[in-house]
Amino acid sequence: MSKFWYSKYMIIHSNKKDEIIDITEDIEREIKEKEIKNGACLVFAKHTTCCITTADLDPGTDLDFLEAIRKILPKINYRHPHDPSHTPDHILSSIIGPSVVMPVKNTKLSLGTWQRIVLVELDGPRDREVDVIFTH
Amino acid sequence: MSKFWYSKYMIIHSNKKDEIIDITEDIEREIKEKEIKNGACLVFAKHTTCCITTADLDPGTDLDFLEAIRKILPKINYRHPHDPSHTPDHILSSIIGPSVVMPVKNTKLSLGTWQRIVLVELDGPRDREVDVIFTH
């Protein structure tokens, strides 16, 4: 069986300080265009104040998620010299993580019915660089 | 070196609302049956109210983990219209994440001595769909 490697560099634009952005369709479009049948897909955010995960996106769950993760963090005096006010953005990004790896089956992401791939923006608005890597 | 791709679709059954389920042996069995020598293994839960990670499973650590993650979340009025009571299940699943990728070496998962692959059920009992993908 032969191997195919495909890498796509995407720019995802955010509009708010904190925001959940559904990037599922951006990735599905690449899978279809490149006719990637079965494999794995890595989505990786090249940043330290945003992160990638999967989520349910019923109306309001994005704001629930953002409010909850902000309130999880303790009130401490941050040492970060560059800008202490965005230390929590760094911490949450490291906890949630910069990437997700998903299966691709029959030219589709193998996600659950309500499962979406999201970029969690924690220091927007910004243009975010996201690498999408397929191997199959 | 030739490439081999193998995909297994598993159903994992949970019995409680919150439960840690050790799925290490289910995955080790596949590795042995398919004689996958060296590679990587992706375990991916196709859901938004359960997650996959690795854990120590000394007696009681499962209940410690479940109690701790429930108490991490702040008490807020969730907006989620479908069922606000399971919004925390969604949030914890997105923080912990739907998947783990592990090395396979000499037809075994390359885990630490006490390290187990677990499905963290947060809205059981249910049958959970888990994709297991091997590439080598």
Added chain:
Amino acid sequence: MSKFWYSKYMIIHSNKKDEIIDITEDIEREIKEKEIKNGACLVFAKHTTCCITTADLDPGTDLDFLEAIRKILPKINYRHPHDPSHTPDHILSSIIGPSVVMPVKNTKLSLGTWQRIVLVELDGPRDREVDVIFTH
């Protein structure tokens, strides 16, 4: 296109109970030595009291991160029989996760400007076993 698989077993030494260790250069060195051009890199910690993620490492952000994650956990009476005092180490490791997968492009990790790969030590000082797997 041919496939290349390369696995490196590293020992990372920690010096404190809680410590962030930047392992980016250890991994970059392997990529250069083995001339891995384009692919993916899996970094996996074979332990239940340390974890792998990416982070901003401005001076002080390591201590900010460690203080914050310790204070996130609730005060509960842990059941863990072996040593209840390091139950929080296990819980945080499972939440943050044992691994990260990153793109490799043009014989370099495709990271953001300030993004570093870190081992988060939560029960040091210890020698930590880390698997680094490249596929391309």
